[in-house]
Amino acid sequence: MKIAIAGAGAMGSRFGVMLSRAGNQVILIDQWAEHVAAINAKGLTVDTETGSSQVHLPAYLPAQVTEKPELVILFTKSMGLPKMLAAIEPILTPETKIVCLLNGLGHVPTLEKYVHRENIFMGVTLWTAALIGPGHVKLVGDGRVEVQNIVPTEQAAAEEICRVFSAAGLKAEYSPNVIFSIWRKACVNGTLNTLCTLLDCNIAQLGALPQTAKLLRQIIAEFALVAKHDDQVALPVEPIARDIEALYDPKKAGEHYPSMHQDLIEHHRLTEIDYLNGYVAKKAAAAGLATPICQLLTELIHAKEALLVK
Amino acid sequence: MKIAIAGAGAMGSRFGVMLSRAGNQVILIDQWAEHVAAINAKGLTVDTETGSSQVHLPAYLPAQVTEKPELVILFTKSMGLPKMLAAIEPILTPETKIVCLLNGLGHVPTLEKYVHRENIFMGVTLWTAALIGPGHVKLVGDGRVEVQNIVPTEQAAAEEICRVFSAAGLKAEYSPNVIFSIWRKACVNGTLNTLCTLLDCNIAQLGALPQTAKLLRQIIAEFALVAKHDDQVALPVEPIARDIEALYDPKKAGEHYPSMHQDLIEHHRLTEIDYLNGYVAKKAAAAGLATPICQLLTELIHAKEALLVK
Numbered sequence: 001m002k003i004a005i006a007g008a009g010a011m012g013s014r015f016g017v018m019l020s021r022a023g024n025q026v027i028l029i030d031q032w033a034e035h036v037a038a039i040n041a042k043g044l045t046v047d048t049e050t051g052s053s054q055v056h057l058p059a060y061l062p063a064q065v066t067e068k069p070e071l072v073i074l075f076t077k078s079m080g081l082p083k084m085l086a087a088i089e090p091i092l093t094p095e096t097k098i099v100c101l102l103n104g105l106g107h108v109p110t111l112e113k114y115v116h117r118e119n120i121f122m123g124v125t126l127w128t129a130a131l132i133g134p135g136h137v138k139l140v141g142d143g144r145v146e147v148q149n150i151v152p153t154e155q156a157a158a159e160e161i162c163r164v165f166s167a168a169g170l171k172a173e174y175s176p177n178v179i180f181s182i183w184r185k186a187c188v189n190g191t192l193n194t195l196c197t198l199l200d201c202n203i204a205q206l207g208a209l210p211q212t213a214k215l216l217r218q219i220i221a222e223f224a225l226v227a228k229h230d231d232q233v234a235l236p237v238e239p240i241a242r243d244i245e246a247l248y249d250p251k252k253a254g255e256h257y258p259s260m261h262q263d264l265i266e267h268h269r270l271t272e273i274d275y276l277n278g279y280v281a282k283k284a285a286a287a288g289l290a291t292p293i294c295q296l297l298t299e300l301i302h303a304k305e306a307l308l309v310k
Numbered sequence: 311m312k313i314a315i316a317g318a319g320a321m322g323s324r325f326g327v328m329l330s331r332a333g334n335q336v337i338l339i340d341q342w343a344e345h346v347a348a349i350n351a352k353g354l355t356v357d358t359e360t361g362s363s364q365v366h367l368p369a370y371l372p373a374q375v376t377e378k379p380e381l382v383i384l385f386t387k388s389m390g391l392p393k394m395l396a397a398i399e400p401i402l403t404p405e406t407k408i409v410c411l412l413n414g415l416g417h418v419p420t421l422e423k424y425v426h427r428e429n430i431f432m433g434v435t436l437w438t439a440a441l442i443g444p445g446h447v448k449l450v451g452d453g454r455v456e457v458q459n460i461v462p463t464e465q466a467a468a469e470e471i472c473r474v475f476s477a478a479g480l481k482a483e484y485s486p487n488v489i490f491s492i493w494r495k496a497c498v499n500g501t502l503n504t505l506c507t508l509l510d511c512n513i514a515q516l517g518a519l520p521q522t523a524k525l526l527r528q529i530i531a532e533f534a535l536v537a538k539h540d541d542q543v544a545l546p547v548e549p550i551a552r553d554i555e556a557l558y559d560p561k562k563a564g565e566h567y568p569s570m571h572q573d574l575i576e577h578h579r580l581t582e583i584d585y586l587n588g589y590v591a592k593k594a595a596a597a598g599l600a601t602p603i604c605q606l607l608t609e610l611i612h613a614k615e616a617l618l619v620k
Binding site: 195199200205210211215302 | 505508509510511515518519520521522524525602603606607609610612613614616617
């Protein structure tokens with residue numbers, strides 16, 4: 001299958017590499033010129049548990065690409081989605097299917113501006129990956145993917161995408177309720193990312209704080225309020241909180257600084273807060289619901305951005 | 311007058327030095343052994359706009375003092391108040407008057423455990439001072455003090471305390487409503503201290519953030535809710551916010567990191583948050599009022615304390 005990875009950072013590179021090794025024709029699209037140039041010059045350097053190798057995939061800046069893929073996998077940062085879609089619009093045909101695997105909430109209305117609803121597939125992934133530098137990624141650990149059509153008639157197409165992913169070892173499953181999984185993952189990011197960033201600590205340190213258990217449940221409860229109101233999704237607060245708490249284990253994600261911490265505190269880049277707690281606060285305000293915790297956390301992260309991002 | 315300064319840090323030292331120079335018999339009481347030893351060994355080193363000098367005042371650890379003062383001026387940190395009162399209880403007579411000039415809210419019930427109500431005088435000061443090191447303070451700038459009795463019959467005694475203070479250049483005024491001034495100052499500390507500490511910035515940087523104007527007013531409004539409910543004090547949100555905003559000026563306090571930032575971020579010491587936003591949140595909860603901003607800010611500061619304080 002002809003596949004374009006739009007947003008070829010760590011996770012996009014993982015999907016690109018695995019899908020290419022399974023025999024698909026993969027191109028990478030990314031806005032980071034240095035990264036694109038490095039991949040084209042010497043291939044993508046991929047570190048795994050068993051060693052390092054070069055994977056040769058064509059890479060393009062968004063405005064440069066002319067090939068028309070059958071499938072586009074979106075892996076940009078949330079705030080980069082509209083710009084990426086605008087840039088790749090010329091290569092989208094009425095048959096091009098789009099799988100959106102971004103973190104965060106509220107992407108469907110953005111997608112609908114560029115893509116017919118029947119071609120939009122929403123997904124969520126538990127794979128991880130790390131970007132070491134331009135043209136260099138580290139792919140370790142295990143994961144899985146869920147994908148679902150947003151138009152009911154397109155289930156077969158979603159299942160076909162899952163087959164392509166699984167044939168590449170990506171362990172994809174058709175999800176009958178991917179919106180639940182998207183909200184659930186947003187709860188993970190809206191707690192661990194946001195609190196570790198504000199408090200400047202890693203996940204294990206956050207988990208050890210006496211304040212965290214209550215804060216976690218307060219935040220998830222606010223997410224649940226909006227999930228229920230806007231998407232008729234019932235998020236069970238306590239089970240989600242317990243699953244998040246399992247990540248404190250230093251053997252799992254504990255020693256890890258969440259991506260928002262890396263973005264803002266280490267690299268002084270803008271965060272995805274408006275697609276997590278900020279999305280919840282905005283949607284709650286529109287619906288007349290109270291989500292003061294998400295509101296304040298969003299303001300504080302934006303304040304930190306104003307202090308740190310040039 | 312025989313005066314004991316209980317809590318002889320920067321501000322206590324200022325009052326001690328000025329009152330001593332005006333002819334009062336002043337002793338300093340402090341729990342920091344190194345500071346007490348330095349003062350007794352070579353006097354208190356006082357830097358001012360015009361130079362440096364040594365001021366010789368007897369200094370004691372709280373448990374060591376046996377002299378019975380006529381007036382005790384309390385200048386501990388909020389959380390140090392009960393311990394200081396317990397330690398100096400033996401030197402308090404039924405005639406000893408106590409002026410409480412601590413920052414923060416909620417000190418009267420603590421004072422009442424050790425001192426008869428008619429001997430309690432509450433005050434608030436706008437003087438500043440800095441502790442350079444053990445036995446060394448810097449006293450620059452101008453200020454004033456307000457003092458009031460808490461038992462209505464004791465106004466004359468409060469006015470006498472103001473005369474003693476003013477004779478020493480401390481510009482004291484009898485306040486007909488000191489509780490208003492205490493709440494008002496708590497609003498300053500509950501906004502600037504708390505936000506600069508959480509965001510790790512100075513006052514001018516905080517003032518330049520687009521989020522601050524709204525946050526300031528939200529916090530003050532929560533303080534106003536509890537001030538009204540518990541103390542029948544009407545805090546006007548907008549004028550207080552504007553007065554705080556005047557402090558952003560780099561020519562005033564702008565370049566300054568608030569004391570809570572110094573305590574927690576620089577010196578890894580516990581903060582007075584439970585006597586500011588934490589007091590408001592606790593009292594609001596008891597009264598069935600909602601103060602989610604103060605509640606969350608308190609939790610976040612406590613979380614930071616748990617991360618940073620050994």
